[in-house]
Amino acid sequence: MNRRLAVQAALAGASLPAVAAPRFGNGVEGQRKADLGNGTYINPIVPGDHADPTILKDGADYYMTFSSFQSYPGAVIWHSQDLVNWTPITAALTQPIGTVWAMDLIKHQGRYYLYIPVLQDAGTGIYVTHADDIRGPWSAPIDLKVPGCIDPGHVVGEDGKRYLFVNGGRRIRLKDDGLATDGALEANAWKPWQYPKDWVVEMFAPEGPKLFRRGEWFYLISAVGGTAGPPTSHMVTVARSASVHGPWEDAPNNPLVRTQSIEEPWWSRGHASVVEGPSGDPGDWWMVYHGYENGMRTLGRQALLEPVEWTKDGWLRAKGGTLDRPLPKPRGGKPSKAGFALSDDFSSGKLGLQWAFHAPGPDEAKRLRFEHKSLVIRGKGKALPDSSPLTCATGDRSYEVTVDLEISGDGHGGLALFYEERGHVGIGFSTTQLLTYGYGQEHGWMRQNIATRRVLIRLVNRENVVTWHYSHDSGTTWTQHPWQMEVSGLHHNVFGGFVSLRPALFSAGAGEVRARNFTYRGL
Structure with missing residues (x-):
C-alpha cells in the first residue's frame, strides 16, 4: 500500500476571509512568545x-x-509549569521507525510511556517506548502489532485494566506492563459524534481519542471533520461514560470547539487534550489543541491553549472564543522558561533539539561530525530532494536566516x-557553480559559474515572500539572487504530509x- 492510500485508510478507520496578524510578544531572537508579561497570553x-x-x-x-512525522530525532518532549511558557528538554525517538503521527504521553505506576x-x-x-525519567533514556520502540490503527489514547478502566482507544471508534486491551496487547482489536468501542451532513469539512475521519477520569465519569475527547482541507474542517468533541466499556453519551454542546468562519484567526481547530490547571482549584481546567494560522498554512499546525469550564451537569464548555485576543494566564503556575534559541554556532558538539533530519536512514547521524565550532555534513543523494536535509522548524510569520558554508569535494x-x-x-553552491531550486526542482538554466569555497547565504522570508542573498567576502558585500519566491502554496493542502515549510541545510553529492x-x- 502506498503512503497516500495508507493515510486515507487509516483516517477512515472502522467508520465511514483574512484577518489582521495576531498580536504576540517578542521572545528569543525576536521569536514569537505567548506570555505577554502582564498576566495574559496570546496563542x-x-x-x-x-x-x-x-x-x-x-x-x-x-x-x-x-x-x-518524518523528522528525526523526533518525539521532542517539552516542559512547562504554567501551561503558557514551554521549552524542549529531550527527544524520545532517535532511530527512524516510520512517519510518526499523533502520540499519547502518559505516566502509569511511576513509569512514563x-x-x-x-x-x-x-x-x-x-x-x-518507555522511560523511568522523562528526560530519558527512552527504551527502544516496541511494535504492539496492531495494524491499521493510529492515534492511541491510553486509559486505565474501573476494572484496573489498561486500554488503548484508537481511530474509528476502536480499542484494544494492553497487558499490565503496557508493552504488549492482551486480546483482539475491538470495533465499536465508542461511536464518534456525527456532525450535520451539510457542514463543510474535509472528511469524517474520527480520530485522536484522549481519555481521562473525573469523579464518576470517564471522558473521551476526540476529533472529527479532517485535520486540514477547508478552514472549517476540524473540531473537538466530547463523550462520557460511567464505565470504560460504555455506553458513551455525546455532549449536548458538541462540538466543543470548531472554526466557524474563514475570518477567524485560527483554522481547522481540533485534536485536543484536556488537563487540570496548576492552581489546584477543582474548576481550573484547560484544553490544548492545534490549528492553522489564518493564511499561514506554511507554518503547519500550531499548539493552542484554551480555558474550559465544567457545567453543573458535568460537561465541558470552551471559554476562549475564536482565540482572537489575549486571555488570562492560568493561575498558580510557577514562571517557566519560554522557547529556545534556534541559532546555533555548533560549539556544543552535539545536535541541538531544533534540528531534525527529513526522512533519514538508520545511520543518518554518521553523516555529521562536529569540528572547531562547525558542523560538517557529508553529502547524500544527487540533489536537495533526496539529500535528507537537516531542518529547523520555525513559528514566525517573518524571519531571517544566515549561515556560513564551506564547500568541498564533488x-x-x-x-x-x-x-x-x-x-x-x-x-x-558547488565549488564552481551557483544552483537554484524553485517549484520543487533545480533549474539548470539559472546556473551561474561562480568559483566558491566559502560563502555566506542569507534567507529572508516575509509572510511567505522569500529573498536570497549571498556573500563571498564574509558579509562585507552582498549579492541579491535575481529570483524572489512566493511560497504560500507549499503546505499540506497541496502536498499532503501534514508538516510545515522549514529552513534547511543540505549537502548533496560526493562532497x-x-x-x-x-x-x-x-x-
Missing part, C-alpha cells in the same frame, strides 16, 4: 509545526509532545526552505558542507 503557546499535542500533568510539571502511531510502507501501526550544498521532496526552494554560525532572527 500560539508553541508556535510553528507542533501538531496533535498530547499533554501530561505530573505534579507541578507539565510535559507535552507532538507529531514528528509514549504510545506512537507510525506509518510505514506496509501501512499503519502503533509502537510504545557535490553541492546550501540553504533551503523545505516542505518535502516535491515542495521546496533554495540556493546551493561535504561545513556549516558555521547558523543565525536565526524573527522579524
Whole structure:
C-alpha cells in the first residue's frame, strides 16, 4: 500500500476571509512568545509545526509532545509549569521507525510511556517506548502489532485494566506492563459524534481519542471533520461514560470547539487534550489543541491553549472564543522558561533539539561530525530532494536566516526552505557553480559559474515572500539572487504530509558542507 492510500485508510478507520496578524510578544531572537508579561497570553503557546499535542500533568510539571512525522530525532518532549511558557528538554525517538503521527504521553505506576502511531510502507501501526525519567533514556520502540490503527489514547478502566482507544471508534486491551496487547482489536468501542451532513469539512475521519477520569465519569475527547482541507474542517468533541466499556453519551454542546468562519484567526481547530490547571482549584481546567494560522498554512499546525469550564451537569464548555485576543494566564503556575534559541554556532558538539533530519536512514547521524565550532555534513543523494536535509522548524510569520558554508569535494550544498521532496526552494553552491531550486526542482538554466569555497547565504522570508542573498567576502558585500519566491502554496493542502515549510541545510553529492554560525532572527 502506498503512503497516500495508507493515510486515507487509516483516517477512515472502522467508520465511514483574512484577518489582521495576531498580536504576540517578542521572545528569543525576536521569536514569537505567548506570555505577554502582564498576566495574559496570546496563542500560539508553541508556535510553528507542533501538531496533535498530547499533554501530561505530573505534579507541578507539565510535559507535552507532538507529531514528528518524518523528522528525526523526533518525539521532542517539552516542559512547562504554567501551561503558557514551554521549552524542549529531550527527544524520545532517535532511530527512524516510520512517519510518526499523533502520540499519547502518559505516566502509569511511576513509569512514563509514549504510545506512537507510525506509518510505514506496509501501512499503519502503533509502537510504545518507555522511560523511568522523562528526560530519558527512552527504551527502544516496541511494535504492539496492531495494524491499521493510529492515534492511541491510553486509559486505565474501573476494572484496573489498561486500554488503548484508537481511530474509528476502536480499542484494544494492553497487558499490565503496557508493552504488549492482551486480546483482539475491538470495533465499536465508542461511536464518534456525527456532525450535520451539510457542514463543510474535509472528511469524517474520527480520530485522536484522549481519555481521562473525573469523579464518576470517564471522558473521551476526540476529533472529527479532517485535520486540514477547508478552514472549517476540524473540531473537538466530547463523550462520557460511567464505565470504560460504555455506553458513551455525546455532549449536548458538541462540538466543543470548531472554526466557524474563514475570518477567524485560527483554522481547522481540533485534536485536543484536556488537563487540570496548576492552581489546584477543582474548576481550573484547560484544553490544548492545534490549528492553522489564518493564511499561514506554511507554518503547519500550531499548539493552542484554551480555558474550559465544567457545567453543573458535568460537561465541558470552551471559554476562549475564536482565540482572537489575549486571555488570562492560568493561575498558580510557577514562571517557566519560554522557547529556545534556534541559532546555533555548533560549539556544543552535539545536535541541538531544533534540528531534525527529513526522512533519514538508520545511520543518518554518521553523516555529521562536529569540528572547531562547525558542523560538517557529508553529502547524500544527487540533489536537495533526496539529500535528507537537516531542518529547523520555525513559528514566525517573518524571519531571517544566515549561515556560513564551506564547500568541498564533488557535490553541492546550501540553504533551503523545505516542505518535502516535491515542495521546496533554495540556493546551493558547488565549488564552481551557483544552483537554484524553485517549484520543487533545480533549474539548470539559472546556473551561474561562480568559483566558491566559502560563502555566506542569507534567507529572508516575509509572510511567505522569500529573498536570497549571498556573500563571498564574509558579509562585507552582498549579492541579491535575481529570483524572489512566493511560497504560500507549499503546505499540506497541496502536498499532503501534514508538516510545515522549514529552513534547511543540505549537502548533496560526493562532497561535504561545513556549516558555521547558523543565525536565526524573527522579524
